[in-house]
Amino acid sequence: EDYDLVVFENKFPSLQQDSSEVTEKDSKFFKHGKAQGICEVVLFTSDHDGIMSEKPLSRYIKLVKVWRDRYRELGVKNFIDYVFIFENKGEEVGVTLHHPHGQIYAYPFIPPIIKQELNSSKKYLEKEGKCLFCKNLEEEKKDGKRIIISNDSFTALVPFSACYTYEVHIYANKHLPSFNDFSEKEEIDLAAILKTILMKFDNLFGFTLPYVMSIHQQPTNGTGKEYSHFHIEFYPPYRTKDKLKYLAGSEIGMGVFIDNSFSEDSKSPG
Numbered sequence: 001e002d003y004d005l006v007v008f009e010n011k012f013p014s015l016q017q018d019s020s021e022v023t024e025k026d027s028k029f030f031k032h033g034k035a036q037g038i039c040e041v042v043l044f045t046s047d048h049d050g051i052m053s054e055k056p057l058s059r060y061i062k063l064v065k066v067w068r069d070r071y072r073e074l075g076v077k078n079f080i081d082y083v084f085i086f087e088n089k090g091e092e093v094g095v096t097l098h099h100p101h102g103q104i105y106a107y108p109f110i111p112p113i114i115k116q117e118l119n120s121s122k123k124y125l126e127k128e129g130k131c132l133f134c135k136n137l138e139e140e141k142k143d144g145k146r147i148i149i150s151n152d153s154f155t156a157l158v159p160f161s162a163c164y165t166y167e168v169h170i171y172a173n174k175h176l177p178s179f180n181d182f183s184e185k186e187e188i189d190l191a192a193i194l195k196t197i198l199m200k201f202d203n204l205f206g207f208t209l210p211y212v213m214s215i216h217q218q219p220t221n222g223t224g225k226e227y228s229h230f231h232i233e234f235y236p237p238y239r240t241k242d243k244l245k246y247l248a249g250s251e252i253g254m255g256v257f258i259d260n261s262f263s264e265d266s267k268s269p270g
Helices: 058-077 112-128 132-145 184-204 249-254
Strands: 005-007 037-043 082-089 101-107 147-150 154-157 168-172 212-216 231-235 238-240
Touching: 037 058, 058 082, 058 184, 112 132, 132 147, 132 154, 132 168, 147 184, 154 184, 154 231, 168 184, 184 231
Parallel strands: none
Antiparallel strands: 005 037, 037 101, 082 101, 082 212, 147 154, 154 168, 168 231, 212 231
């Protein structure tokens, strides 16, 4: 069946809107809770073997608008605190559905990584009077060594403290907390820089590069507008053309990532 983009409920959801009540009793130490939330799948194209880096800019613009609409529609539900938009691409990151697609999880809480990120940004704002991410981008632009590409609204770079060799972050150039704050031009500019990064990824080693993509933005429970800064993070698992980056003792056991390359050397994939 031919279609443009499609959004539907995940058939095997981790979270359910009508999640049943927990029957197990809490102890003084162990607590239970409902797996309540919403899980959706976004099909990027009707072409089962399609490669997104080869799709026209118009497809990316439509995708950004779909992400925006789902963020808004899911975020207004009173039991949802955070809308997480992401993509797992490739067998190397555990994907079993090879049709080009992404996912959306709407959580009834703020996930731990986002909570830690926002706590750090809030503390920096209180101490320095400025958004941590705005300051980080300012310093990255001043240094310039890790910048990949920039347009009027967004900048793509390899972060100073990258955990993966070809990790890429895309930051809004001005303080945009979420999709709710985008202008139409900013939506188009995000689509354009996304297409460029995916093209560079796929030109890097001569095959379409797998990755995990994670969109970070303001919680939908109304908190954090002053210190949430829209950005997208890409984590490709390859460190060379034929070697994967495996998380081992230091990374999993201690949360200390070891990379055998400098971020400056990875800034121009493709």
